[in-house]
Amino acid sequence: MSVPQQTLESLIEEPSLFKQLGLRDWLWAAVVLAATAFLFAQYGNGMDGYEIGILAMSAPSLIGLGWYWKAFQPYALAVAAFSLLGIWLYDGSYANAEVVFGLKFLVSSQSAVMWMSALFVMATVTYLGGLVANNEFTLKTGSALTWAALIMGMTGLMVRWYETYLVDPEFGHIPVSNLYEVFILFSLITGLLYLFYEGRYKNRSLGGFVLLVISAAVGFLLWYSVSRDADKILPLVPALKSYWMKIHVPANFVGYGSFALAAMVSVAYLLKERGQRVNPNGMMATRLPSLDMLDDVTYKAIALGFAFFTVATILGAMWAAEAWGGYWSWDPKETWALIVWLNYAAWLHLRFSKGWRGTPMAWWAIVGLFVTLFAFLGVNMFLSGLHSYGEL
Amino acid sequence: MRNSPTSSTRLINFLGSMNLAISLLVVVAIASVIGTILRQNQPYTDYQIKFGSFWFDLFKALDLYDVYSAVWFLSILAFLVISIATCVGRNTPGILRELRHYRENVQEKSLRAMKHQTVIPTAQNAAQAQALAIRILHNQGFKTRQKASDDHAVVAGMKGRANHWGYWLTHVGMIVIFIGGLLDSRLPLMVAEWQGTLKPETRNIPAGEVPAISQLSTSNFSYRGSVDIPEGSRANILFQPMREGYFVQHLPFEVEVKEFRVEHYSTGMPKSFESDLVIHDKDLAKPLETTISVNHPLFYKGVAIYQANFGDGGSEVKLRLHPFSSRYAAQDLDGKIFGDYNLTSSDQQYKLELKDFRLFNINDMEDETGKVKKKNIGPSITFKLRDATGQAMEYQNYMNPVSIKGQIYYLSGVRASPAEPFRYLHIPVDPKGGMERFMRFLSNMQNTELVKKSAIETTRSSMQQTNVQNTEVENQVIESMVRLTEQFASKGSEGIMQEIAGRFPEDKRASASEAFMKVLNASLRSVYAETLKQEGISGELKEADWLFFDDSILAIDKIAAYGSPWFVQLSTFKQIEASGLQITRSPGKDVVYFGSAMLVIGVFLLFYVAHRRIWVWIKPLGENQSEIVVAGSSNRNQPEFERYFNRLQGIFQQAMAYEVKDVSSTTNP
Numbered sequence A: 001m002s003v004p005q006q007t008l009e010s011l012i013e014e015p016s017l018f019k020q021l022g023l024r025d026w027l028w029a030a031v032v033l034a035a036t037a038f039l040f041a042q043y044g045n046g047m048d049g050y051e052i053g054i055l056a057m058s059a060p061s062l063i064g065l066g067w068y069w070k071a072f073q074p075y076a077l078a079v080a081a082f083s084l085l086g087i088w089l090y091d092g093s094y095a096n097a098e099v100v101f102g103l104k105f106l107v108s109s110q111s112a113v114m115w116m117s118a119l120f121v122m123a124t125v126t127y128l129g130g131l132v133a134n135n136e137f138t139l140k141t142g143s144a145l146t147w148a149a150l151i152m153g154m155t156g157l158m159v160r161w162y163e164t165y166l167v168d169p170e171f172g173h174i175p176v177s178n179l180y181e182v183f184i185l186f187s188l189i190t191g192l193l194y195l196f197y198e199g200r201y202k203n204r205s206l207g208g209f210v211l212l213v214i215s216a217a218v219g220f221l222l223w224y225s226v227s228r229d230a231d232k233i234l235p236l237v238p239a240l241k242s243y244w245m246k247i248h249v250p251a252n253f254v255g256y257g258s259f260a261l262a263a264m265v266s267v268a269y270l271l272k273e274r275g276q277r278v279n280p281n282g283m284m285a286t287r288l289p290s291l292d293m294l295d296d297v298t299y300k301a302i303a304l305g306f307a308f309f310t311v312a313t314i315l316g317a318m319w320a321a322e323a324w325g326g327y328w329s330w331d332p333k334e335t336w337a338l339i340v341w342l343n344y345a346a347w348l349h350l351r352f353s354k355g356w357r358g359t360p361m362a363w364w365a366i367v368g369l370f371v372t373l374f375a376f377l378g379v380n381m382f383l384s385g386l387h388s389y390g391e392l
Numbered sequence B: 001m002r003n004s005p006t007s008s009t010r011l012i013n014f015l016g017s018m019n020l021a022i023s024l025l026v027v028v029a030i031a032s033v034i035g036t037i038l039r040q041n042q043p044y045t046d047y048q049i050k051f052g053s054f055w056f057d058l059f060k061a062l063d064l065y066d067v068y069s070a071v072w073f074l075s076i077l078a079f080l081v082i083s084i085a086t087c088v089g090r091n092t093p094g095i096l097r098e099l100r101h102y103r104e105n106v107q108e109k110s111l112r113a114m115k116h117q118t119v120i121p122t123a124q125n126a127a128q129a130q131a132l133a134i135r136i137l138h139n140q141g142f143k144t145r146q147k148a149s150d151d152h153a154v155v156a157g158m159k160g161r162a163n164h165w166g167y168w169l170t171h172v173g174m175i176v177i178f179i180g181g182l183l184d185s186r187l188p189l190m191v192a193e194w195q196g197t198l199k200p201e202t203r204n205i206p207a208g209e210v211p212a213i214s215q216l217s218t219s220n221f222s223y224r225g226s227v228d229i230p231e232g233s234r235a236n237i238l239f240q241p242m243r244e245g246y247f248v249q250h251l252p253f254e255v256e257v258k259e260f261r262v263e264h265y266s267t268g269m270p271k272s273f274e275s276d277l278v279i280h281d282k283d284l285a286k287p288l289e290t291t292i293s294v295n296h297p298l299f300y301k302g303v304a305i306y307q308a309n310f311g312d313g314g315s316e317v318k319l320r321l322h323p324f325s326s327r328y329a330a331q332d333l334d335g336k337i338f339g340d341y342n343l344t345s346s347d348q349q350y351k352l353e354l355k356d357f358r359l360f361n362i363n364d365m366e367d368e369t370g371k372v373k374k375k376n377i378g379p380s381i382t383f384k385l386r387d388a389t390g391q392a393m394e395y396q397n398y399m400n401p402v403s404i405k406g407q408i409y410y411l412s413g414v415r416a417s418p419a420e421p422f423r424y425l426h427i428p429v430d431p432k433g434g435m436e437r438f439m440r441f442l443s444n445m446q447n448t449e450l451v452k453k454s455a456i457e458t459t460r461s462s463m464q465q466t467n468v469q470n471t472e473v474e475n476q477v478i479e480s481m482v483r484l485t486e487q488f489a490s491k492g493s494e495g496i497m498q499e500i501a502g503r504f505p506e507d508k509r510a511s512a513s514e515a516f517m518k519v520l521n522a523s524l525r526s527v528y529a530e531t532l533k534q535e536g537i538s539g540e541l542k543e544a545d546w547l548f549f550d551d552s553i554l555a556i557d558k559i560a561a562y563g564s565p566w567f568v569q570l571s572t573f574k575q576i577e578a579s580g581l582q583i584t585r586s587p588g589k590d591v592v593y594f595g596s597a598m599l600v601i602g603v604f605l606l607f608y609v610a611h612r613r614i615w616v617w618i619k620p621l622g623e624n625q626s627e628i629v630v631a632g633s634s635n636r637n638q639p640e641f642e643r644y645f646n647r648l649q650g651i652f653q654q655a656m657a658y659e660v661k662d663v664s665s666t667t668n669p
């Protein structure tokens, strides 16, 4: 029997990254590059060297992300479309937020965030319902609702970015500057991370767990905006007027989001583990993914979170060096970032080197979320320090 | 014979142990919490008040007011670093071996015993199978070594060696960061202090008077402190805080602040803090002029100068003292913030200590509708008034009248200690925009003649209305009016209460006080009417006038507790600001950044590169027959590796099933 060389080649040769890319991927890259070029042409005059650097870096990051995670492409395009719609409807006047129908009910930042909130809560209920009813279609609806929430939320942030300039060109800033804005960011990043793993593992049964924490964040967000007028657009205090904010805060929230995801997957782990012991034919034991997979996702999320949190903390130190005159001042926020970091470093060591797995690590990941939560929220609420801009 | 471990290897084993590492990570985390719960580096008196002397002493002994410089905390950190260093030192030879060796000398037995292994029979001869195996592994990104012997051949592949570099970079990065931090730390100061060659200054005295033992020379390696420089002045020192005191650090140049500015947004919130600096240095041909602002420091000669905050730099103010007693005259005073002034115009000696001037005060204010909004209520001065016994009250007076719920007042806050909130005196503003009417009303109340005259008028007119003629009652009422008004004007309602308590038994007091209030009210109203008459206003009084009356009475009631014989009014000012600069020299910064870069690269390599080994054992089984054993291992992330190995196994199986005609055409490294 003789087989053509070609076939063997195609069998054993790992296609290179570029060969795996289809026309769609190249189109994606072209769109991102075109958008970047457009932004640069439009706003380049107002940017300093660092901001141009950040813009230049975001293009390849976005392209890479879209290539690595295909679902990100339509998502980003939908966000872009909605955001452009918002900007177009504003037509240069902030007053239109209350007048133009499309803004008032859809894409002004406040409405978009309301949509996001409602959709997240609906998605949570749907995912949980799907899990209980063991119904794939319901679970799929949960995913769709989550995607919709993420589109609206990101649109809200994008439009808000534009709005800050509309209110007063001097106010303009990236909307990651106060608790209201970062809670939106947190919900979005956690949701995106979840959907990424959902796609990777082709399993939707964890949605209800992860979205619970997002719904809690949304609840806080709504309370906070109603009781404190937190959604009002205010100018930045001088200490926050820095390009560092653009990279430090998002990097931090990839960390927070991953840790939250890890904790919620750990909750599922514990339920599954208990289910297998107590009621092997019950819902938890039969419908949740395997313990190995849950463990694996927890690890991946913590590793990702840890890596980004490391970067974010270092970026924070560099910013502090520039704004306060010292890269490390043992300010409560910094110190709590270190505590979070040390906590997960200990977690990773136990897993790497001692091979700990399973229940204790799941509990630790859940405790880790509370430590993280304190660093993220508790410090602003209870401790005073240089980071006091986000006070409740 | 096995040697029992010596004590030094035991120590190394202990220091480099994972258990110790994990415990230390957790201990450092917990220890760090303490310093965030207990506010660090506050004045010791604050702690004393807060905790009482027992806990204060205990916490002090434990260094809890400056945890992060405490010997015990630094020791734990040092321990952590020693542990990391030991671990790296111990693992490095192993890592190098691991990176260099492909382990082509494995035994077939051990491959077959591996968790990930598969046996594939193939119709290819050994040479073909070996070439194919190499091709597959190369395509998968492996580097390979081979070894052939009589009865078998081994292809050993390895990839992802960077993972081990990741381990190395992460841990060494942390050591480097720690060393950088040490370079910038206050450790040398602490050692010098311990040796007795340095001692922090705790008194609040001018820098020029600080003794040499609290001064640090320009050659000091690293420092971080702050200095407030008034506009138009210069400084060549900074203050480096040290527990409850400070050191004076000398700078290798002089910093002059030409001007300090606050730029504002349209909302009145500050947008930017900026200082125009001039650096005077003999090494410079001409002074260096530059502007710094928050987030935009100046770096000069390895020293960084940051805009940290701002304050008053000795503003010039003109004050007018309105006495609350008609016996004193009003007084004008020209002062400077941070100056002390002796006041002589009252019976007692007072010292006026000017503390602060603020151009803007953004406060929460209630408007007519009761909604609270942030509003700029204009300039204020803060001062203390110290009496002859040394007791002082602190005041904050606003220059401009402030509108509260639609009424306009001069505001003055008073408190006995900084721990208390301010209590406010609201002096109503008269229609002419000043406080003349209020002061005249007050002074009229203290004028016995006038009070008596108006008391008589009021009493007569009301008696005429009721047609009662009784001189005795009339005189009694008049006398009460005068007395009560006098009491009220000097001691407020407290005075009336005393009067009642002195004259009536317990059970009569309630009814007496009601009667007294009526009488007092009638008297005050008539004095008020008289006051307005002096202004030229007569006839029926308007509602606004009565509102003013009510507010005045409320204010006068509080004067007794106000503690100052004057209302100090700010009439004009010339603001002189001081720029608060943070000045640091931190040569360790770049070391820290370098370590951070190592750490970040290391972490990503650790997580996202897996070190994998694959062995292919090829055993010829006759002419066109062989059997291969494919086995693999990875140092971490087993689930991932399992998926990978299964895929690879599939590739091997299919490839080996093919009959290959021409293997020579394939590359063979």
Ligand code: HEM
Binding pocket: A345, A348, A349, A352, A353, B015, B016, B017, B018, B020, B021, B022, B024, B025, B080, B081, B083, B084, B087, B088, B090, B091, B167, B170, B171, B174, B603, B606
């Ligand atoms: C960025 C955080 C850290 C990461 C990602 C990390 C990673 C690792 C890894 C992967 C190992 C195991 C090496 C192997 O099994 O091949 C290890 C071992 C170790 N790490 Fe870390 N480490 C970190 C921080 C620390 C810290 C802060 C300490 C300080 C105590 C530390 C001390 C140790 C020690 C003592 C070992 C044991 C070495 C041995 O097995 O002999 N690590 N670390």
